[in-house]
Amino acid sequence: MPALNFNIEKKIKGQLGRAGIISTPHGEIKTPAFVVVGTKATVKALTPEQVKTLGAQVVLANTYHLYLEPGDELLKKAGGLHQFMNWSGPMMTDSGGFQVFSLGVAYEEEGINKFLGLERAEENKKRASNHEKLAKIDEEGVTFRSHLDGTEQRFTPEKSMEIQHNLGADIIFAFDECTAPTAPHDYQQEAMERTHRWAARSLAHHRKLNLGAKLPSQALFGIVQGGRFKNLREESARTIASMDFDGFGIGGSFEKKDMDTAVGWVNAVLPENKPRHLLGIGEPEDLFGGVENGVDTFDCVSPTRMARNGTIQTKTGRINITNAQYQNDFSPIEPDCGCYTCGHYTKAYLAHLFRAKEMLAATLASIHNLYFSVQLVEHIRQSILADQFQEFKQSFLSHYHS
Amino acid sequence: MPALNFNIEKKIKGQLGRAGIISTPHGEIKTPAFVVVGTKATVKALTPEQVKTLGAQVVLANTYHLYLEPGDELLKKAGGLHQFMNWSGPMMTDSGGFQVFSLGVAYEEEGINKFLGLERAEENKKRASNHEKLAKIDEEGVTFRSHLDGTEQRFTPEKSMEIQHNLGADIIFAFDECTAPTAPHDYQQEAMERTHRWAARSLAHHRKLNLGAKLPSQALFGIVQGGRFKNLREESARTIASMDFDGFGIGGSFEKKDMDTAVGWVNAVLPENKPRHLLGIGEPEDLFGGVENGVDTFDCVSPTRMARNGTIQTKTGRINITNAQYQNDFSPIEPDCGCYTCGHYTKAYLAHLFRAKEMLAATLASIHNLYFSVQLVEHIRQSILADQFQEFKQSFLSHYHS
Numbered sequence: 001m002p003a004l005n006f007n008i009e010k011k012i013k014g015q016l017g018r019a020g021i022i023s024t025p026h027g028e029i030k031t032p033a034f035v036v037v038g039t040k041a042t043v044k045a046l047t048p049e050q051v052k053t054l055g056a057q058v059v060l061a062n063t064y065h066l067y068l069e070p071g072d073e074l075l076k077k078a079g080g081l082h083q084f085m086n087w088s089g090p091m092m093t094d095s096g097g098f099q100v101f102s103l104g105v106a107y108e109e110e111g112i113n114k115f116l117g118l119e120r121a122e123e124n125k126k127r128a129s130n131h132e133k134l135a136k137i138d139e140e141g142v143t144f145r146s147h148l149d150g151t152e153q154r155f156t157p158e159k160s161m162e163i164q165h166n167l168g169a170d171i172i173f174a175f176d177e178c179t180a181p182t183a184p185h186d187y188q189q190e191a192m193e194r195t196h197r198w199a200a201r202s203l204a205h206h207r208k209l210n211l212g213a214k215l216p217s218q219a220l221f222g223i224v225q226g227g228r229f230k231n232l233r234e235e236s237a238r239t240i241a242s243m244d245f246d247g248f249g250i251g252g253s254f255e256k257k258d259m260d261t262a263v264g265w266v267n268a269v270l271p272e273n274k275p276r277h278l279l280g281i282g283e284p285e286d287l288f289g290g291v292e293n294g295v296d297t298f299d300c301v302s303p304t305r306m307a308r309n310g311t312i313q314t315k316t317g318r319i320n321i322t323n324a325q326y327q328n329d330f331s332p333i334e335p336d337c338g339c340y341t342c343g344h345y346t347k348a349y350l351a352h353l354f355r356a357k358e359m360l361a362a363t364l365a366s367i368h369n370l371y372f373s374v375q376l377v378e379h380i381r382q383s384i385l386a387d388q389f390q391e392f393k394q395s396f397l398s399h400y401h402s
Numbered sequence: 403m404p405a406l407n408f409n410i411e412k413k414i415k416g417q418l419g420r421a422g423i424i425s426t427p428h429g430e431i432k433t434p435a436f437v438v439v440g441t442k443a444t445v446k447a448l449t450p451e452q453v454k455t456l457g458a459q460v461v462l463a464n465t466y467h468l469y470l471e472p473g474d475e476l477l478k479k480a481g482g483l484h485q486f487m488n489w490s491g492p493m494m495t496d497s498g499g500f501q502v503f504s505l506g507v508a509y510e511e512e513g514i515n516k517f518l519g520l521e522r523a524e525e526n527k528k529r530a531s532n533h534e535k536l537a538k539i540d541e542e543g544v545t546f547r548s549h550l551d552g553t554e555q556r557f558t559p560e561k562s563m564e565i566q567h568n569l570g571a572d573i574i575f576a577f578d579e580c581t582a583p584t585a586p587h588d589y590q591q592e593a594m595e596r597t598h599r600w601a602a603r604s605l606a607h608h609r610k611l612n613l614g615a616k617l618p619s620q621a622l623f624g625i626v627q628g629g630r631f632k633n634l635r636e637e638s639a640r641t642i643a644s645m646d647f648d649g650f651g652i653g654g655s656f657e658k659k660d661m662d663t664a665v666g667w668v669n670a671v672l673p674e675n676k677p678r679h680l681l682g683i684g685e686p687e688d689l690f691g692g693v694e695n696g697v698d699t700f701d702c703v704s705p706t707r708m709a710r711n712g713t714i715q716t717k718t719g720r721i722n723i724t725n726a727q728y729q730n731d732f733s734p735i736e737p738d739c740g741c742y743t744c745g746h747y748t749k750a751y752l753a754h755l756f757r758a759k760e761m762l763a764a765t766l767a768s769i770h771n772l773y774f775s776v777q778l779v780e781h782i783r784q785s786i787l788a789d790q791f792q793e794f795k796q797s798f799l800s801h802y803h804s
Binding site for chain 1: 442443444446447448449450452471472476479480481486487488729730732742746747748750751753754755757758760761762764765766
């Protein structure tokens with residue numbers, strides 16, 4: 001019995017995109033779906049009930065962050081991620097690869113730099129621009145330093161599986177090497193081939209950890225890499241597809257144009273009957289482009305990160321709620337928005353909360369921005385089911401200015 | 403028709419304490435009641451729904467803070483405090499007196515000092531210790547500097563009424579002079595007599611502002627002062643009681659022993675048929691002592707302020723959730739607590755959130771601490787109705803260690 005079922009309900013005519021349902025031990029994910037990020041076992045500034053009410057079906061937590069704090073062993077003792085953070089729906093954890101290889105990106109996170117202070121933040125930025133020297137890669141795994149206390153740490157495919165088994169998410173990911181988008185073909189190929197060997201080791205160790213378990217409760221997704229090179233992306237898709245994964249992740253650093261190229265190349269090769277997750281992507285244009293090119297699920301921190309900064313999504317583009325013009329604006333962000341924030345508060349109130357540095361500012365803005373992304377992908381789903389994907393895409397993007 | 407009704411349901415035998423119901427245009431307040439503080443039109447880190455769910459009946463916002471940011475004129479345009487902040491239940495605003503006279507105290511607030519940075523915080527502490535020089539008092543009113551931008555501002559009894567009418571709370575307070583507890587008898591008397599003249603002016607201006615209104619929608623409470631001197635407290639209570647206020651506030655800086663003395667002296671004089679609010683008091687011992695000595699409502703920032711600092715109330719006393727021992731404690735703060743936090747989260751999770759500096763930490767801790775205070779006063783109410791106040795007091799305080 002598989003740990004996950006995926007049923008396709010409807011396809012976009014003549015394209016890779018589809019609407020479907022992923023069934024997990026903690027419930028269904030109707031796809032395409034926007035996955036909300038809860039890095040450290042909390043969707044920042046929100047209770048799980050608020051997350052559920054805004055329509056989110058699934059939360060992704062970060063293996064790297066939870067391994068460092070509070071530690072996966074502690075989470076296992078706590079009964080796993082779901083119980084620890086009070087989220088009863090489906091969950092994903094990433095492989096830890098992205099954060100390990102792009103510590104600079106992790107270092108640039110708002111909270112961490114605030115925590116470290118300005119001086120260390122600057123130092124981290126310098127280090128980030130040179131990040132391959134920070135994380136030492138060998139055939140067995142990666143050695144890196146904790147961004148919290150500088151201690152030396154080591155991830156291997158086996159270690160990533162052990163951590164993710166302790167965390168207990170419904171969907172987990174094979175350990176991969178996440179390359180810099182600027183890396184040349186030769187390096188991309190070398191890293192991709194290592195990622196394939198690590199994929200096989202992840203799968204083998206996942207099975208070993210499942211021995212003796214009555215039912216395999218966690219689904220394992222293999223990650224396709226290969227940068228922006230068509231031959232590598234297709235080779236990676238073929239190789240990962242040949243292994244017995246429950247679904248697939250598409251890794252890498254993407255721009256808008258990559259949806260039609262890299263993402264499309266991969267999904268044209270991957271088997272149709274397994275779900276595909278695009279890691280770390282969430283801009284409206286990319287969501288349309290990703291779905292059109294066969295992506296089922298997306299995760300991205302940008303809705304909540306923007307929200308904490310006062311940047312609010314609207315159907316015509318982003319606004320900065322701290323701008324003077326909103327202080328006297330007694331209308332909601334969007335009168336026709338169905339989110340809790342728009343139903344109960346004005347722009348003037350939000351502007352006040354941000355100016356007064358009140359925590360409720362982050363909560364209300366995060367609810368709106370997450371609702372925006374989650375409902376946008378839900379509308380994309382409905383448009384596929386109604387055979388109107390292209391019409392909806394055209395209509396939405398003609399109003400939205402990024 | 404009065405702006406407020408107060409019905410006494412039951413008295414504590416042989417004492418000043420009672421249980422009753424205050425009826426306001428936005429609903430009932432069953433007393434004794436703990437009033438939740440929402441300084442800047444938000445109960446810090448909570449939505450109004452979370453505030454309501456934890457059992458709070460009434461929210462008090464601060465006139466001084468709202469006057470400075472976002473301004474009472476803006477709040478009037480927004481339709482008043484209730485509509486601005488999405489709180490449909492009863493509300494109070496204080497007179498602004500306390501913050502104006504104790505700017506040092508306002509300056510010491512966590513959020514403000516974080517905002518100002520360490521250097522200005524230190525400067526403010528120095529200024530605070532010398533605060534009478536900062537706020538210049540004359541017969542007409544008080545001139546002071548905004549803690550936000552240093553601009554010179556002026557409050558008079560008339561100005562305080564105008565601001566509070568713009569804010570639109572159900573219960574508002576007459577403008578008073580809040581003296582330092584160390585001030586000598588002569589100064590307490592001088593300040594008290596000025597507070598009485600300001601009370602008369604507040605009442606007159608309140609009536610003037612109500613002219614033409616169909617119904618008086620706001621109730622005005624007069625504030626009794628007089629420091630720790632029995633003769634002054636009694637004189638102040640008699641004087642304020644002789645004016646046509648809808649209820650009373652008891653102002654000043656209090657310690658535990660003052661419940662039996664200053665608070666008791668005042669309430670023995672005040673007419674029984676009007677409600678009495680004790681300003682800024684919230685420790686468990688003081689809540690019992692205050693109720694026993696005739697107080698109907700209390701407000702205090704300490705439950706939320708402590709919560710943001712990781713200090714959690716329990717029936718045996720406070721704990722600091724960031725202590726190492728709680729990192730592996732997979733039980734709720736209090737297994738028999740009915741709050742949302744204790745129903746869904748462990749101490750280990752709260753400890754993790756505080757260590758990771760996650761905003762949800764403040765939300766969950768605030769919910770528990772507010773529930774603790776609100777429900778404690780509700781239990782006190784039930785004990786009065788059941789003729790068991792002394793038994794409950796003795797039982798609770800025998801376990802609680804402050």
